[in-house]
Amino acid sequence: MISFQDSFNLSPxxxxxxxxxxxxxxxRQIKELVDFSFxxxxxxxxxxxxxxxNAAM
Known part of the structure; x- marks a missing residue:
């Protein structure tokens, strides 16, 4: 597994x-309100x- 990345650019x-x-x-509202880090x-x-x-985690 790749080490955790703080940001991941899905598209240029x-x-x-x-x-x-x-x-x-x-x-957009869901992304702002919910912490998906779990x-x-x-x-x-x-x-x-x-x-x-490997996953990009």
Whole structure:
């Protein structure tokens, strides 16, 4: 497993998404209100260190 990254850029076009997706979009609001950091610990044992593609955690 790759060591935890503070930021992960999913697309080189992320700036375009910020322009297109409205500021009051429900998914933006959820992202601001919910701390999803607990998921990293919950799923840590689901990834293999030496087989297949490692997770970016």
């Amino acid at each position: 076009y992320i700036g375009i998404y910020d322009l297109i997706v409205p500021k009051d979009n429900m998914l 998921i990293i610990e919950e799923l840590k044992d689901k990834y293999c260190l030496d087989n297949g593609r």
